[in-house]
Amino acid sequence: MQAVQQDLVGRVTKLRRTIGEGIAPLVDLVYPPRCPACGESVGEHGGLCAECWSGLAIPGDPSCASCQRPFGESGPQGEAICAPCLGSPPPHDGIAAGTLYTDTSRKLVLAFKHGKRIALAPLLARMISARLPNSEEEHLIVPVPLHRWRQWQRGFNQAALLARELEKLGCGELLVDGLRRTKRTPSLGGMGAKARAKALSGAIEVAKPSAVKGRHIVLVDDVLTSGATSTACVKALRRAGAKSVVIACFARVLDEALEHAA
Numbered sequence: 001m002q003a004v005q006q007d008l009v010g011r012v013t014k015l016r017r018t019i020g021e022g023i024a025p026l027v028d029l030v031y032p033p034r035c036p037a038c039g040e041s042v043g044e045h046g047g048l049c050a051e052c053w054s055g056l057a058i059p060g061d062p063s064c065a066s067c068q069r070p071f072g073e074s075g076p077q078g079e080a081i082c083a084p085c086l087g088s089p090p091p092h093d094g095i096a097a098g099t100l101y102t103d104t105s106r107k108l109v110l111a112f113k114h115g116k117r118i119a120l121a122p123l124l125a126r127m128i129s130a131r132l133p134n135s136e137e138e139h140l141i142v143p144v145p146l147h148r149w150r151q152w153q154r155g156f157n158q159a160a161l162l163a164r165e166l167e168k169l170g171c172g173e174l175l176v177d178g179l180r181r182t183k184r185t186p187s188l189g190g191m192g193a194k195a196r197a198k199a200l201s202g203a204i205e206v207a208k209p210s211a212v213k214g215r216h217i218v219l220v221d222d223v224l225t226s227g228a229t230s231t232a233c234v235k236a237l238r239r240a241g242a243k244s245v246v247i248a249c250f251a252r253v254l255d256e257a258l259e260h261a262a
Helices: 002-030 050-054 083-087 103-113 118-129 148-154 158-168 193-200 228-239 255-260
Strands: 095-100 139-143 179-181 204-206 216-224 244-252
Touching: 095 118, 095 216, 103 118, 103 216, 103 244, 118 158, 118 244, 139 158, 158 216, 179 228, 193 228, 204 228, 216 228, 228 244
Parallel strands: 095 244, 139 216, 216 244
Antiparallel strands: 179 204
């Protein structure tokens, strides 16, 4: 009976895929595929044009063994640690960034988050997944939370959409409500480190401590800037007993490393 059910599921999946491929030309005719970053024509929906692909900066090796900050081709090899991590060891277990923050990645983020182009989630998630470290451990995927009023205003949590796509890509098991934001925080832009830490104090808590205890966590966000919010999330997960926490993001603001990007 189980074999019959599995065969039926396989046939239905194949039929859905065939129907999708069959109507794709009609969809392309009505809605011509265009680059989500610049609007130029592209071969298929969900892809970037060649010029915009070249505008993305993919972090390369060698890089810091702790935070994956690119050193450049002439940088140290092996398990070298960058100066910021030596000066202040981070609480996380690595950063997997799909790209560095450039004009092109900024356009994609703005279109995704503020332009409500949620169909970009699969593209951004694929770029994140390519940077996640290979591991035999089963990971729990947890998105950075939005305050309920911010999510109500926006209509969705962009980190949760990326996390869902990462689960589809086989990067782990999704726990969409693993963290919650207990208070609405102001914009952290322009704040110093102490002011950011104060604004986030008590703002993040683990909603299901038993679900994260002893687990390897992939913490997902769209953009990593100062790292204040992700650090607050990492610390909360660690207090709840998480075994390790890797931060995964689409774009990482790291201007000094752009010249070293591959």
